[in-house]
Amino acid sequence: MSLLIAPLALGAGVAWLEARHRLRPASPLWLMARDWKVSSSADVLRVAGVLEISNPHPRMEVFVPELRVEPTLLGRADLSSLTVTTRIQADHPDEEPRADGYWAAYIVKGLKTTRARVTIEIRGGAALELVDTLWVDVQWMNYGPFGRLSRRQGVPVAVRGPRPLRxxxxxxxxxxxxxxxxxxxxxxxxxxxxxxxxxxxxxxxxxxxxxxxxxxxxxxxxxxRYQHPSEVEPGMLARLACRVFHPTSSLATACGMQTLIDVVGPTRVIAAWIGGLLMKLVSIPGGFYRLAGDQARLIDDITGTTPPYDQTIVLxxxxxxxxxxxxxxxxxxxxxxxxxxxxxxxxxxxxxxxxxxxxxxxxxxxxxxxxxxxxxxxxxxxxxxx
CATH class of the missing domain: 3.30.1330.100 (CofE-like)
Structure with a gap:
């Protein structure tokens, strides 16, 4: 009888761990940037586009009580002389847009979509020529059965690019x-x-x-396939497992490790951690990465890639x-x-x-x-x- 208890306890523990991971609070909403265009005149650079919010869940209704955009200019020199103004206009399928641009709390019903139209104007004369990219940092709130979740997503809009080589x-x-x-x-x-x-x-x-x-x-x-670390909620497993990795590894932080757990699941990470340790004892390096899958090697934590993605975790x-x-x-x-x-x-x-x-x-x-x-x-x- 005692021989059966250990496997049953192990199976129950694994099932609990996976269920806890899969049933953690999460919002079904997706945000996509679409139809962004850049136009310019002598003293104004105008960037306009659409943020589309979709709810793929068949029944859950999710509130979006807040949505704001913080633009960041990237370029080849000092851009502090430029001024930036941002306007957001709700474009809901069942409501008239407000003339004042105020984002009123809105419910995205199951299998429905809504949109926000964003216009960003940059002024500053000759310094406009120094801008090559606009980083549109979207910060929005999801509110529903899962609680209140802050979401953050950045989108780069190319203002200028190099001419293709001949x-x-x-x-x-x-x-x-x-x-x-x-x-x-x-x-x-x-x-x-x-x-x-x-x-x-x-x-x-x-x-x-x-x-x-x-x-x-x-x-x-x-x-x-990138996300701001504020969207990652590291659990106890991530906080413990990350401590055994070299400080330069993208898995040496709780958010980096949690990103891997979110992709492959906690059971595989635990198995890879134990298997990697056993392989190391017999002088076989890199066991964790082999067992955890390709994403374990490919994840780039913050600072791991070119700005402004250096502030995000990239899969x-x-x-x-x-x-x-x-x-x-x-x-x-x-x-x-x-x-x-x-x-x-x-x-x-x-x-x-x-x-x-x-x-x-x-x-x-x-x-x-x-x-x-x-x-x-x-x-x-x-x-x-x-």
Whole structure:
């Protein structure tokens, strides 16, 4: 009888842990930025777009009592002389908009959607030319059966971007039996289509046999796979498990670890932690990351990527293999998603069929894209020395 008690107790504990994790308070609402456009005149830069709030739950009704936007300007120099004004107008399907712009508390019913129209005007004369990105920080409240939850989501709007390179302007770098070309883009985000980004900035440079790579983090932010740490509520497991990781690891903070738990579940994290410890005892390093899954290695905690995403936690991309196949078909060259760092580590997360991955290992080992704020998420690799 005693032999049955331990497995039953373990099973009950695992079931309780998973149930507690899955039934924790959460709002079903989703916020998406859509149809953002930039226009300019001699002394005014105008950015306008829509924030769409959807409720996929069939029955739950959720209040949105507060919604505000805090814009942040990013650019190449001091922007303090510029003035910014923001206006939010509710665009509910069943209410007339208020002329004064006040956001009145609104109920988003099950399977319904509402919208907010945002207009941001930037004034300041010649200094407007220094602005390249507007970071739209949306702070909104969800109120319902789950309690009162603060939500926060940032969206970058590209104001200006680099002109796509022409083939005669490209400055290729020599590598090990290959040449590489880091390709600049604007600051990427959820308003972008990833294949259109590749087409816009790289298509004029492509030749048959080339391999076009995109970093895993830039693709992830295009897919919207990032969140502000204020949206993460670390539990006891996250606070305990994070303490055993090296301080430079993205899992060494409670929010970073909780992000992984939210993706793979607490049971897998506990199993990976125990399994990783046992593997370490027999001199097998990296056991936790192998057992916890790819996202354990791909999560970037704050400071882990380029501003303004340095204030967010970024997951790894999803649907990587299908993206590479679609992009390769659209562009006519091989495409790969890569994770590269300054230590010479190159990981090919996914690639199109027939891609020369040993070539990528040689070409990307020096990390030609850089790990700072170069904004070169694309690297074009060409076999031979050009």
């Amino acid at each position: 083939a005669d302007q490209a400055q290729w770098q020599s590598g090990d039996g290959c040449t590489v070309l880091p390709v600049k883009t604007h600051l990427l985000g959820p308003l972008d289509d990833p294949i259109e980004v590749l087409r816009r900035y790289a298509a004029p440079l492509l030749q048959p046999g080339d391999v076009l790579t995109i970093g895993e983090t830039p693709l992830a932010v295009i897919q919207g 790894g991309p999803e649907r990587s293999a299908s993206f590479c196949a679609e992009a390769s078909e659209a562009l006519g060259v091989d495409v790969a998603i890569v994770d590269v760092n300054d230590l010479g580590r190159v990981k090919v997360l996914a690639s199109s069929s027939g891609c020369d991955e040993p070539l990528l290992q040689r070409a990307l080992k020096p990390n030609p894209a850089g790990n700072a704020n170069q904004r070169t998420p694309l690297v074009l690799v060409r076999s031979g020395r050009g």
